[in-house]
Amino acid sequence: MKPLNAKVFALPALSAALALAVLAPVLTPGFTLVGDMVFSPDQPLLPAAVGLGTTPPRSVPADAVVAVLTWLLPGDLVQKLLLLAALSLGAWGAGRLAPARSLGPRLVAATAYGWTPFVAERLFMGHWPYLLAYACLPWVAAAGLAHRRGEPKSLARLVLWSLPAALTPTGGLLAAGTALATAGWRALPALALLNAPWWVPSVLRPGSVLSAPEAVDWFSARAENWGGTVVSVLGTGGFWNSSVTPVSRELPVTPVLTLLVVAVAAAGWPVLVRRLPEATRLLWLGAAGLLLALAAHLPFGAAAMRWLVSEVPGAALLRDAQKWVAWWALPLALGFALAVEAARRRAVVAVAVLLPLVVTPDLAWGGMGRLDTVQYPADWAVVRDVLARDEHPGDVVSLPLGAFRRFGWNENRTQLDPAPRFLPRTTVVDDTVHVDGRPLPGEDTRLPAIREALRHNADLGPLGIGWVLVEHGTPGRVDPRTLEGLVPVHRGEWLDLYRVPGRITPPRDTGPPRVPVLAADAAAALFVAGCLLWQVIPAGRFTRNRRRGVTP
């Protein structure tokens, strides 16, 4: 029996250890509900999950994929597996991608990419699909470079590594940028097909997805310390929401440390380009990421961004600009690792491996207690069962109006309303977002009429609403007159459910047309299945033989 080769397992072992160091408190039974991250025990597969809702498809096809996964596994286990993948694959991929001559620098690249302020801030904000996309970028880059070299089956590999990223529009664009930079424009048709489940409903949705111009300022990158916005972003931080910024980002020494790391990385870039000439494209992509992240802080940048998001449909994706810094993180990690290799001292390598962990220790242990697991109160299962069994038609509206909640049972963490991902019927929530108490209008085309009906205590039945859910123990007011004419079905400590009496008609506002959206979903699914098959069957050899004129 051959002894285990430590060098083979060191990189995946380190990557797994990094993920465990962050996620240990999250691995206990229960759900981690924070910011935009909502999972439920048995997520329903509703029309909105495949792009047929009345809101922009921001979580398409992620919701559909999670719904299918929760058919097979408990929802909390699905969440833990996705988070473990999101926090381990990136480090592993960066280590594999680094063109280093020994294991040490690969480990340096792993921690430099897998343990960053970007990871910390997006995790604390609950942006798990972004983290999954971030984790896939080194693998997408490797597959893209292989495709450029003409390696067989590399296009299928590129598509399959882009798949977890393409669960959301932002992730899809992050992966597509990396894929196009490394593989070239010939990968574009494949990427367009893979991302069709979100861009087809976006294009066909009635009413353009435009944003209020002031959102650019609210969601632009911010200075986390005296170093200013540029230095914060150079260190892969600068996320707009100060409430998720780790304490370590605000200390006076952090900007000096950031500039030192960037300087060391810059010393490694010539080595990177010498050993991997195509990596120049990753450097340009990183520069583009920095430029986009800082666009609102450049001369005329804010004005241009305000015009874009308020006039160009779909440009609202540019609002939270700091996310593009994900493209910068990869060349930063690779350059840093290769510069450390040039130092040719084991002690330096060891210190460099540990450096990101010491710089941002407050990412460890679920952000030093920020993340934890909770169980949904029993009310939620009761309401879900009522809605599943009762034949009374209609969708659900969730009150108090507002997209975010702070429940006592979740230690008052700010979290997205879980109702749309917990209940077995389409649930309308007010998607107005508040930043510092200032409202940013929502984009659900059904909501204005429902809000008006609630304001005037009018009948909700003609708007397709057959049920009213009232969530307790969270800020927000519910007008008692709204509930007067409704039939109480369940009253609990945390939830009340009411039936809307009378005739319930189907909603007038509908999402995009069904046929093209479902066709896009089917085409993307078949394409992914084809790529999987392409990886398994020896078709690459067949192609090579045919090119040489050999009969297989």
Add this chain to the structure above:
Amino acid sequence: MSSRIIAAAVAVAAGLALAVGGAATLVSLARPDRGIDLQNAPAGNGVDGGVVDYGTK
């Protein structure tokens, strides 16, 4: 020569990192007990008309 500069830079960065990490750990661990936060839980519906902020700039 360049290798020495990089080694020195990494050494300096490590020293600074220890300072940052130590301070961040101390500050994080010295945060108030969440049990005390629970005493300030938001009021129930109908008592407080406030909204939940998505974030704070």
